[in-house]
Amino acid sequence: MAEREHKHVRVAVIGSGFGGLGAAVRLRRQGITDFVVLERADSVGGTWRDNSYPGCACDVPSHLYSFSFAPNPQWPRNFSGQPHIRAYLERVTDTFGLRPHLRFNSEVHSLRWNGEELHWEVETASGPLTADVVVSATGPLSDPKVPDIPGLDSFPGKVSHSARWDHDYDLRGKRVAMIGTGASAIQIVPAIQPDVERLTLFQRTPPWVLPRADRKISAAEKWLHTKLPVTRAARRGLLWGIRELQVSAFTKRPNELGPIEYLAKNHMKKAVKDPALRAALTPDYRIGCKRILLSNTYYPALAQPNVDVVAAGLKEVRGSTLVGSDGSEAEADAIVFGTGFHVTDMPIAQRVTGADGTTLAEEWKDGMESLRGATAAGFPNFLTIIGPNTGLGNSSMILMIEAQLNYLGDFMRQLDILGGKIALSARPSAVKEWNRKLQQRMERTVWNTGGCDSWYLDANGRNTTVWPGTTSEFKKVTRQVDLAEYEVLRPPRKPVTAPVAAPAEVAA
Amino acid sequence: MSRRPAHVTSGPYAPPVPRTTLTVTSADGARLYAEIHGPEHAPAVVLAHGWTCSTAFWAPVVRDLAADHKVVVYDQRGHGRSPAPGPAGHSTHALADDLVAVLEAALEPGERAVVGGHSMGGMTIMAAAERPQLRERAAAALLCSTGSADLPAESRVFALRSPQGRRLAHRLMLRSRAPLGPVSPLAKRALKYATMGAGSTAEQIEACARIVHACPAGVRARWGNVLAGLELTGGVSKLEMPTAVIAGTADRLTPLVHARRMASVLPDCRGLTELPGLGHMTPIEDPGAVSGRLRALVQDHLRVPGTDAAAAPAEAPGGKRQKKEKTA
Numbered sequence: 001m002a003e004r005e006h007k008h009v010r011v012a013v014i015g016s017g018f019g020g021l022g023a024a025v026r027l028r029r030q031g032i033t034d035f036v037v038l039e040r041a042d043s044v045g046g047t048w049r050d051n052s053y054p055g056c057a058c059d060v061p062s063h064l065y066s067f068s069f070a071p072n073p074q075w076p077r078n079f080s081g082q083p084h085i086r087a088y089l090e091r092v093t094d095t096f097g098l099r100p101h102l103r104f105n106s107e108v109h110s111l112r113w114n115g116e117e118l119h120w121e122v123e124t125a126s127g128p129l130t131a132d133v134v135v136s137a138t139g140p141l142s143d144p145k146v147p148d149i150p151g152l153d154s155f156p157g158k159v160s161h162s163a164r165w166d167h168d169y170d171l172r173g174k175r176v177a178m179i180g181t182g183a184s185a186i187q188i189v190p191a192i193q194p195d196v197e198r199l200t201l202f203q204r205t206p207p208w209v210l211p212r213a214d215r216k217i218s219a220a221e222k223w224l225h226t227k228l229p230v231t232r233a234a235r236r237g238l239l240w241g242i243r244e245l246q247v248s249a250f251t252k253r254p255n256e257l258g259p260i261e262y263l264a265k266n267h268m269k270k271a272v273k274d275p276a277l278r279a280a281l282t283p284d285y286r287i288g289c290k291r292i293l294l295s296n297t298y299y300p301a302l303a304q305p306n307v308d309v310v311a312a313g314l315k316e317v318r319g320s321t322l323v324g325s326d327g328s329e330a331e332a333d334a335i336v337f338g339t340g341f342h343v344t345d346m347p348i349a350q351r352v353t354g355a356d357g358t359t360l361a362e363e364w365k366d367g368m369e370s371l372r373g374a375t376a377a378g379f380p381n382f383l384t385i386i387g388p389n390t391g392l393g394n395s396s397m398i399l400m401i402e403a404q405l406n407y408l409g410d411f412m413r414q415l416d417i418l419g420g421k422i423a424l425s426a427r428p429s430a431v432k433e434w435n436r437k438l439q440q441r442m443e444r445t446v447w448n449t450g451g452c453d454s455w456y457l458d459a460n461g462r463n464t465t466v467w468p469g470t471t472s473e474f475k476k477v478t479r480q481v482d483l484a485e486y487e488v489l490r491p492p493r494k495p496v497t498a499p500v501a502a503p504a505e506v507a508a
Numbered sequence: 509m510s511r512r513p514a515h516v517t518s519g520p521y522a523p524p525v526p527r528t529t530l531t532v533t534s535a536d537g538a539r540l541y542a543e544i545h546g547p548e549h550a551p552a553v554v555l556a557h558g559w560t561c562s563t564a565f566w567a568p569v570v571r572d573l574a575a576d577h578k579v580v581v582y583d584q585r586g587h588g589r590s591p592a593p594g595p596a597g598h599s600t601h602a603l604a605d606d607l608v609a610v611l612e613a614a615l616e617p618g619e620r621a622v623v624g625g626h627s628m629g630g631m632t633i634m635a636a637a638e639r640p641q642l643r644e645r646a647a648a649a650l651l652c653s654t655g656s657a658d659l660p661a662e663s664r665v666f667a668l669r670s671p672q673g674r675r676l677a678h679r680l681m682l683r684s685r686a687p688l689g690p691v692s693p694l695a696k697r698a699l700k701y702a703t704m705g706a707g708s709t710a711e712q713i714e715a716c717a718r719i720v721h722a723c724p725a726g727v728r729a730r731w732g733n734v735l736a737g738l739e740l741t742g743g744v745s746k747l748e749m750p751t752a753v754i755a756g757t758a759d760r761l762t763p764l765v766h767a768r769r770m771a772s773v774l775p776d777c778r779g780l781t782e783l784p785g786l787g788h789m790t791p792i793e794d795p796g797a798v799s800g801r802l803r804a805l806v807q808d809h810l811r812v813p814g815t816d817a818a819a820a821p822a823e824a825p826g827g828k829r830q831k832k833e834k835t836a
Contacts, residue, residue, distance in 0.1 A: 417657075418745040418773065427772075479671065480658075484768035488745060490775065 011035035011412070012122055012131035013101075014108050014348065017046015019137030019385035019401050021089060022067060025096045026405040030412060036131075037098065038124055040107035044093050045086045047141045051184070053165040055191030056082035059183060059212070059294045063232065064239040064396040070095065073225035073232050079214045079294075111352045113380060118423045118491055120381065132423075133415070135408060136348055137385035140465065143347040145340050147179075151317040158334040162188060163341070169334070173197050177322050177332035179314050181207050182455075183293055185338030189307075190297035198306050200322070200330040204313035205452065206280065208264045208287040212294035240471070243395035247470045250288050250393055254446035261287045271299035280311040289450025291393060343465055344368065344458035346384075354379040355425065368464040369435050371426040371485060372478050373400075374407050380425035380489050381415075383408055389438055390474070391456065391465040393447065399471040407478040414481050423489040430485035441468045514722040515564035521715035521792065523567040524574065532582065532613040535605040538597060541589035542582035542610055546574035551622070551810045552615055553802055554580040556607055558627025558654070559731050560723040562588030565626070567715075568795035573802060580614040580621070582606070584628065586727035598730045600740060603628070604636035611645045620647045622805045624798075626791055627762065628731065630654025634743035648778070648809035649751040650802055653759055653790045655766030656740040656773075664760040665702045682732030685725045691717045704787040705758045712792050744773045750809050752778045752801055756786030756793065778805070 010032055013023045016039040027035050043049055058065050062075040062085070070092050076084055093099060106126040111134060114121055120134045144161040152159065158169050162184035175198040178185055185201075186209065193199050225232035249256040264287060272278050281302070283290075302309055312324035322330045346368065349360035355378050363369075363378060368388035370376050375383055385408070390400050415422060442448050442463050447456045456465045467474050516522050526543035534540055543563055553573055557565045563581040573579050585606060586592035593602070607623075615621055623646040625633045630651040636642040655662065660678035661671045668674045688695060696717045700708060704716065751774050755767035764782065771780040783790055783797055791798045 414741070417739060417742045419742045420746075422745070476671070482765070482769065483741065484765060484772045486772060488773050488775075 007127075007129040008119070009034050009036050009129060009131045011133045011135060012120065012129065013037045013135045013137055015039065015046055015137040015139060015142075015385075016044040016093075016102060017048065017137065017139050017142075018067075018089065018398060019139060019404075020044075020046065020135075021092055021096075021098060022398075022401050022405050023135045023137055023385055023408060024098045024101055025067075025069065025092070026409050027412070028096060028098070030409050032412060035101060036103050036129070037101050038106040038108055038122070039102060039104050040125070042104045043090075044102065045089050046137075046139055047163075048082055048085045048089060050142070051163045051165075052082055052167070053162045053184060053188050053191075055187040056184070057187060058082075058085060060396045061239050063236045064243075065398055067092065067398060068236075068402060071229065071232055071236075073229070074222055075217055077214060077216055079212060108348070108351060111382075113353065113355050113382075115355055115489075116492060118380070118421050118489060133381045133383070133412070135383050135385060136352070136387075138346065138348045140343045140346070140386055140391065141341045143342045144337070145342050146337050147314070147339055149314055149317055151319075152335075154319055155317045155335060156320055157332060160334070160336055162336060162338045171196050171334060174333040175331055176200070177202065177314075177330060177335045178338060179335060180338035180340065181205070182338055182340055183291060184340075186293050186295050186298040188336060188338060190295070190301035193301040193304055193307060196306065198308070198332075200308045200310060200332060201302070202310050202312065202314045202322070202324060203280070204325075205285075205290070206283045206311075207290060207293045208261065208283050209267060209293045209295055209298055210260070210264050211267050212296050214296070240395070240399070244470050244472060246394050250447075251441070251445045251468045254286050254288065254444075254449055257287050257446060260292075264292075268299050272303050274303070277302065277309060280309055283452075285452035286446055286450035288393060288446040289452040290454040290456075340455055343455050352379065352382065354382075367458050367460055367462045369431055371431045371434050372407060373467070373474075374404060374411075374478070375424075375426040375431075375486075377426045377428040377431045380423035383411060388464045389435075390467050392471070393456075393466060395471055400467065400474060403471070403475040403478045406475070407481065410479070410481045414483060418488060421491050424481070424483075424486040425489055427485055427487055438468065439463075442466075515562070515567075515718050516711075516715045519711060519715075520568050520571060520795075521711060523564040524571055530613060532606075532609050534585070534602070534609040536593070536597060536602065538585050538593045538602070538606065539591055540582050540585060540606055540610060542580060542614055544614055545570050545579040545581070546577050548578060550576055550578045551806045552578040552580065552619060553806065554607075554611060554614065554621045554623045556582070556603075556623070556625040556629030556632045557584060557587070558625075558629050559735060560587070560720045560728050561626070562719055562722065564588070564719050565716075566791060569791050569799045569802070572795055572799040577803075577806065580610065582610045582614075584632070584731075586731065587723060592724070592727050592730075595730065598734050600631060600635035600734060600738070603632040604639055604642075607632045607636050608639050608641040611641055615645060620645055620810060622646070622648045622650065622802055622810055624650035624652060624802055625654065626652040627654050627788065628735065631656070631735075631738065631740055634740040634747060637743040637746040637748075643748065646749050647811075648749055648805040649747060650754065650798075650805060651744075651751060651767075651770060652754045652798055653756060653762055653767075653788050654770075655738070655762040656744045656770055657738055659738055659762065659766075660736050662763055662765055664763055667760075679736045682736045683729050684732070685729040687725050688721045691721050695721070700787075701760075702788075703761055704789050705756055705785045705793055707785055708787065708789070708793050712789070716789050716792055741769070741773060744770050745775065748775050750776050750778045750805070752805060753780045754783065754790060754798060754801055755780070756783045756788065756790050758785055759788045761788040778808075 013020050016037050062080040106124040109123040112121045119130045122129050144163045172195045176196045177200045179202045181203045310324045312326035315325040316323045352360040370388040373387040373390035385404050458464050528544040530542050532540040555566050566581045570579050583590035660675040663678045666677035696713050700713050753767050753771050771777045786793045
C-alpha cells in the first residue's frame with residue numbers, strides 16, 4: 001500500500017460486452033458511480049467486437065437481442081449483422097454515460113480475495129486496484145478454442161480462428177479449409193464460398209439447420225417503431241413469447257421436436273440434391289441437442305461445385321495436406337477454425353483466487369457450480385454475468401443478462417442495507433442444493449438425452465451451461481438475493497474476544 | 509389508561525397479576541404501560557409483543573418464567589393499555605425508542621437482561637440494534653416468529669403464486685382498517701388460518717382472538733403500514749449480542765425463510781429453533797419452547813451480580829413494592 005498509489009473502487013466490472021455494459025448501466029441507475037469497467041481491448045463490444053468474420057450476424061432477432069432499457073427502433077434487419085450490433089453497444093455506452101468508467105487495455109491478470117480487508121485485489125495490465133465487489137462479465141464466447149491438431153505447426157499457409165478474423169488476409173482464389181460446422185462456420189461458409197477457389201469443410205457432426213426468416217425491416221416499420229414505441233415493445237414481446245413457448249419441448253418433451261426435424265430436412269432437401277451429400281449432412285441426433293442453426297444460404301453454398309464436405313473431423317496436418325479422421329486428404333492454403341470457445345472452462349476462473357486460497361478453476365475442476373448463475377461458494381462479493389447454467393438454446397441471452405443484473409442490483413442493495421465493511425459469500429449448502437435441483441431437471445432435457453456431444457456439456461458430460469427453464473422463470477428466481485443462502489463476512493475482530501463457534505442447532 | 513383489556517381471565521393464557529406496573533415515558537413523550545413480574549433480584553427478561561397484541565400475549569411465558577425471573581412486559585404504543593401516538597409516532601424508530609425507554613425505566617442501573625421479541629417485538633429489537641442502551645442492557649436476545657424485510661412478498665396468508673400478487677394482497681391486508689368485529693367462530697377460524705398452526709387448541713385460539721380483536725383498527729392499520737415497508741436487515745446485521753431465533757414451520761405471516769435469513773445475517777447467532785407445525789403465535793402455541801429458549805439464554809449469558817442461578821425467591825410474586833407508580 002505504501003509506495004504505489006492504490007486505487008479502490010466499490011465495484012470492478014470485467015468486460016465491456018453486453019454483460020459488462022449492462023452491469024455498468026445497472027450500477028449507475030442504482031446510484032453507484034464508484035466503479036470501473038476493465039476491458040482488455042481498446043473498445044467496447046466484447047464478443048460483438050471480436051467476431052467480425054464475413055457474414056457474422058446474430059441468430060436471435062435484433063428486437064429481442066437488445067437491452068429492454070435501450071430499445072432501438074432502427075434495427076436494419078430482423079437478424080442484424082455484427083457491425084450494427086457493435087454500433088448499438090457503442091451507442092449504449094454513450095447514451096448511458098459509461099465512458100468515464102471504461103478502462104481500456106486493462107486485461108485482468110489476477111483477482112485475489114483479501115479476507116482481512118474484505119476486498120478483491122485486482123492486478124490488471126494497466127496497474128493494480130482494489131474493489132469491494134467484482135462483477136465478472138467475461139462471457140462464455142470470448143476465448144477461442146483451437147483443437148490440438150498434430151502437425152499444425154508445419155502448415156505453411158494462414159491459420160486463423162473465426163473470432164480472430166484477419167481482414168488483411170485475402171481469401172480470394174485460395175484453397176480454404178473450414179474446420180467446424182457451428183454457428184460461426186455456417187455463416188462463414190456462404191460468405192466466402194463465392195470468392196475462394198476451393199472450400200473444404202471438415203464436419204465432425206452435422207448441425208440441424210432451419211430457415212432464417214431474415215429480411216430488411218422497412219422504413220415504414222422503423223418509422224412506426226419510432227413514433228409509436230408500443231409497436232416496438234409488442235414486436236419484442238411477440239418474439240419473446242414465441243420462444244418462451246418453445247422451451248418446454250427442449251426441457252421436458254424432446255419427442256415433440258420431431259416435426260421440427262422434418263422441417264429442417266425439407267429445408268436441406270430443397271438446396272441439396274446429391275443423395276450422398278444429403279446423407280452426410282443429416283444429423284443422427286435429436287434436433288435441439290446441439291444449438292439449432294438458422295441459415296438460408298448454408299445448404300445452397302454446400303451444393304456448389306467448389307465446395308467439398310469431409311464428413312470427418314480434422315485429424316492431422318502434413319505440410320499443406322489436411323488429413324481427416326476418415327483418412328481423406330485435402331490440400332489447402334488457409335485453415336479457418338470455427339471450433340468455438342472455452343465455454344465450460346471459463347478462462348477467467350484460473351485467475352480468480354478465493355477465500356480459501358484456491359482458484360475458481362480448481363474449485364470447478366469437476367464442473368462449474370454456482371448459486372443462481374451468479375455467485376460461487378468461497379468467492380465472496382464475486383458475481384458472474386452469464387455464469388454457469390444461464391445459457392439458452394433458443395432465446396436471447398440479453399434476457400438472461402438482465403435477470404442477472406437484477407440479482408446484481410439486489411446484491412448491492414443488500415450490502416448497503418447490511419452496512420459497513422461486509423461481504424456476502426454463497427453458502428456451500430445453498431450452492432449444492434441449487435445445482436442438485438438444476439441437474440435433476442437437466443436429466444430429461446434434449447441437451448442431455450438428444451444423443452449428441454455439444455459445447456453445452458463439460459468434460460464429464462454434465463450440462464453446466466444451459467438454463468433448463470424459461471427466461472421468465474430465471475427472472476423470477478434471480479429477482480432477489482436470499483440472505484439465507486449467504487454467509488455474512490465481517491472483518492476479523494482485532495484483539496480480545498475469540499468468537500465462539502455457534503453451531504446452528506435445529507431443535508424439534 | 510382508559511381502555512379495558514379484553515383478554516381471557518382464567519386458565520394458563522390469562523395474564524398473571526404483576527408485581528409492579530409502571531408508566532414509562534418514551535423519547536417523544538409517548539406513555540407506555542409496563543408490568544414487572546417475578547422476584548426483584550432474579551435475572552431479568554424483557555419481552556416485547558407483536559402487531560395487534562398486548563402484554564396479555566406473553567401470559568403463558570410470564571407464568572412459566574416469573575417463578576425465578578424478573579419479567580418485564582410492556583404494551584407497544586397504541587396496543588393494550590398504552591395510548592396511541594399521533595400519525596407521526598408510527599415507525600420502527602419509535603419502537604426502538606420505546607424499548608430503550610422501558611429498559612432504562614424497568615431495570616436497575618447497570619442491570620442487564622435477556623430481551624425477547626415476538627413478531628413486531630422482534631423488529632423492535634432489530635430497530636434498536638445500534639442503540640447504546642440496548643447494547644449495554646441486553647445480555648442476549650431472542651427473535652421469535654419475526655422477519656426483517658419483505659413481509660408482504662414473503663407472507664403466505666394469501667398463497668398466490670406471483671410475488672407481485674402476494675405483495676399487493678398482503679399490503680392490503682396489513683393496511684386494512686376493516687373492523688374485525690366480535691370474536692365469532694368465523695373470525696376465530698380466519699385468525700387460526702392466518703396465524704396459528706393446525707394443532708392449536710380452542711383455548712389458544714380463543715386467547716389469541718381476544719387479544720387481537722382488542723386492537724383498534726386504526727392502530728392495526730398504521731402499524732401494518734410500517735410492517736409493509738419494513739427494512740431492518742441492517743439492524744439484524746448489527747445485533748451483536750448472542751441472539752437466538754425461533755420460528756414455527758407453518759407460519760404464514762412471517763414464514764420460516766425470514767428466520768433463516770436472520771440466522772444467516774446475525775453476527776452472533778446462537779441457533780435457529782424450528783418448531784414443527786406451529787404457526788406465527790409461538791409464545792401461545794408452545795410457551796414451553798419459548799420460555800425454555802429464554803431460560804437457556806439467561807443461563808448462558810446473564811450473570812446476576814452477587815447471586816447464583818438460584819436467585820432468592822424471598823419475595824413472593826405479587827408482593828407489592830413501594831416503587832409502584834400509580835397507573836390509574
